[in-house]
Amino acid sequence: MIVYENVTKKYGDVTVVDNLSLTIDDGEFLVLIGPSGCGKTTTLKMLNRLIKYDEGNIYIDDSNIKEINPVELRRNIGYVIQQIGLFPNMTIEQNISVVPSLLKWSKEKQHKRVRELLEIADLSYEENAHKYPRELSGGQQQRIGVLRAIAAGPPVVLMDEPFGALDPITRDILQDELKALNKKLHKTIIFVTHDMGEAVKMADRIVFMNEGKVLQAASPEEMLENPAHPMISRFMGKLSYSRSGNDLICADVMRLKVLTVPETKKTLECIELMKQREIDSVIVVDKNNKYKGRANIEDIMEHGKPGEPIIKMVKLDTPSVMVNTNAKDAFDHLIATNIDYLAVLNRDKTVAGIITKTSMTKSLASVVWGDDNDYND
């Protein structure tokens, strides 16, 4: 068990960690999260004494870490950092056995342990052990970074944004692997992140910090349901959507740029327009911009006569949804009828946008993986 007891850390006049008290159970996966400068990394690094604290005490299994030699202490605590920090001058095998070799394990024992660990991580010993870090991809390097941290079997592992520098797909895979790994190993893990999605996925308990204080410490479910502070809700932002995708409405997932034509437009002009835009149907509106239906290029080609207004070609039963229709209903409809898009109408029946399978997928992606990239075209 790890106990922070009224711990304070100041840099000059700035209080980075403010009278923090926190208890972490054995085998708990604890995630520290908060805006930058909230003290989460400092809280982590005080535990292996990379950062000295000014007041209070920290206990690991009832021994005050101040009374433990820092070098000894660190050999008994795994440590994984965002920059990975594998030693480029050492092979993968040497990197993994850094701590065992510091602990003066016999060569055979070290070697056996490296084989065992690579096996756990599903990496072939023959292929990887004698490579150097730069010969591996970033994701593979961090797998080794995690193995190095657990090599000597420490009961506690500290992870400082370990997957922060990896691409989203690799990050997701490594998160899953770490979760699976810890199901077997039952380490106490303290994990710093600024990504609420990661926190929710990994944590047994999330500790949300701001200005050196704990705003809320709760299970992911509880934090999602009852965020104790507006800042926490903001951090969850998009995430609460993905938890309850039922909140999404058509307005969230539709494409805004839509080609509409007035019902009086001639068929030939419409065909020209569609060719220009490389689309195969148009949405037809009346003079008040109210939705009438859609016209397909095939229908116009087949039945249309030159000079006729487009309204004659409109299929009046074309499905449409309202902006506030539940996105899931629209999605089901799209899948069930196998049409290529749905028109989305405002309350006054003017056209707000369309939902295509692509726009739906993109919106879902931005909800699931955040909106760092602009998915809407």
Added chain:
Amino acid sequence: MTSFLDKYGDMLLKASLVHLQYVLTSVGIAFVIALIVGILLSRAPNISRAVIPLLGIFQTIPGLIFIGVLFIYLGIKPITVLVALTIYAIFPILKNTYTGIIGVDPSLKEAAKGCGMSDMQILFKVELPMAMNPIISGLRMATIYTVSWAVLAAMIGLGGLGEFVYRGIETNNQVLIIGGAIPSAIIALGLGYLIDYVHKKITPRGLQGGA
């Protein structure tokens, strides 16, 4: 050519050996001193930022003057030459040792510390291996400079290949000048090559190439 070798061959060989001895001894001592001082300076970057430019200025004093001054205090002894050459050879190695260690990625040092390495272990297992490229290129530079500086030994009559050069200048004998210059160039190139070879041998694959 053969007549030159007949006439001066023995002398040339002896002078080359003396020259080589000066170079190896002074660079050897300089390497040890520079490495230790460079490491110490890297522990105190604030002091070093002031100290190192100062040492750099010292480096600009012409060797001629320096050897002349030392000669007054130490007399015509090989030690005069060795002290002067050593002092000159220290700076390039020291500076590269310092910048090499300072330049090691802080995240590597943090990882090393977090793994539970002591300061000494961080130095020997991480910092020095990572700084090896600059350190060895400093050593190489110092060695090649020292080969040419060692010519000055002859100025106070202490032999080496400079003897040929000086005698050639005094007697207006080009053959003698070149006879001293070529072997010293060969020594410089040879030592440079040797250092490159050893460097390549001891650099782990993970640090070769782009690193």
